Amino acid sequence: MSYVLRKLGFYAVALWAAVTLNFLIPRLLPGNPVDIMLAKLQQRGGTVTPETREAYAALLGGDSTDSLLTQYGTYLNNLLHGDLGVSVTYFPTPVTEVIGTSMPWTVVLVGIATVLAATIGVLLGAFVGWRPGTWLDSLVPMTTLLAAVPYFWLALVLVYLLSRVLGWFPSQGGYDVVLDPGWSPEFIASAIEYGFVPALTIVIASIGGWLLGMRNMMVSTLSEDYVLTARAKxxxxxxxxxxxxxxxxxxxxxxxxxxxLGFVVSGSVVTEQVFSYPGIGSRLLAAVTNNDYALMQGVFLFITLAVLGANLVVDLLYGLIDPRTRAKA
Structure with missing residues (x-):
């Protein structure tokens, strides 16, 4: 129990530090979200008055001309109430709604691709490491070479081959726009069809790392005493x-x-941009481009929670699997 409490305390402090950095980093960027909104209003022919500025500042959770301490207190208070603010980029949509509509696309696409890449890479790495020096070892440099290829270049090659030349899959988008999003068989089939090439890009680009890591660990493990003893028996x-x-x-x-899995939430910005996929990565890029503090903080918060949660689960599982971990902690 003390081991679990120590871990929970450590991750609570880590969460507070991450939330604080999440608040500070966007505000180190040049620009003011209120000024950006007013500039957009002027471009559309609107009239900007002091009252208009105050209204926009209140709507976006406070003007960035306030002191950092005041903004920090407002940010924490809104965070505790589940209010992540209003997105400048997708005004007047709340940040929670923007993330809620984009997150499922990223979690399904990148999540499934990550699980497939890890499973295939670990299984292949186990077999290759079990027989080091055989012809199977020649596959390792090939897979690691694919991991070194620029991500966007690999995506463009797959789009050209599978979409342009062969015409098997769509080249852009997340689903057929003539369909209404939902759980209908037609929409699910369309989403799978549109997501196949982006998922294949992620699997091909990341499988080499899993294979190489597992292969090297297998080679090291084969020289351990317990493996030699098992063979001697x-x-x-x-x-x-x-x-x-x-x-x-x-x-x-x-x-x-x-x-x-924790970084699945952040999505793959490059992949989503190449395929115009409606995931959280494209939303994050749009938020950075438009100095959208609220959306950036919301996305970073979800990424932080996912990564910390994943690490906490692993630490607790290691404590159950290996009692020596609990003794050292």
Missing amino acids: GLPQGQILRNYAARNAVLPSIAGFAIS
């Missing part, structure tokens, strides 16, 4: 692979997988 090779070598070699990959 004459245990079946499949049992040694599953219960002794792979089971221990996969532990670092589990930690990396949890962190990757």
Whole structure:
């Protein structure tokens, strides 16, 4: 119990620090969200008065000309009440609504792609590491080379081959715009069709890292005493692979997988831009471009919660799997 309480206390402090940085970093950027909104109003022929400025400042949660301490207090108070403010970019839509409509697209796309890449990479890495020096080892440089290829270039190549040349999949968008979003079979089939190429891009680009990491851990694990003892006892090779070598070699990959799942929330900005995918990555890029403090803070907050939550789960699982971890903590 003390181990769990120490971990919870540590992550509570980490959350407070992350929330504070989340508040400060956007305000270090040049510009003022109220001025941006007033400039947009003027471009549309509107009249800007002092009363208009006060109204926009109140709507956006306070003018950035206030002291940082006052803004920080307002930010924490609104955060505790679940109010993330109004998005400048998608005015007058609240930030929670912008994130709520974009998050499912990113979680499904990047989440499924991450799970597939990790599963395939770890399984292949286990088999390659089990037989080091064979022809299977020649696959490792090929997969790591794909990981080194620029992300946007790989995405453009897949779009050209699968969409332009072969015409198998759409090149842009998240679904057929003639359909109404929902849980109908037609819409789900359309979303899968539009999301296949972006997901394939993520899998191809990230599978090499999982394969290489698992392969190297397998090679190191095979020299451990407990594996040598299992072989000396004459245990079946499949049992040694599953219960002794792979089971221990996969532990670092589990930690990396949890962190990757935490970053699923942030999406893949480059992939979503190339495919015009309606995920959270494109919303984050639009928020940075327009100095949208509220939307940036909302997206960063969700990313922070996801990453901290994933790490907390891994720490607690390690405490259950390996009692030595609890003793060292």
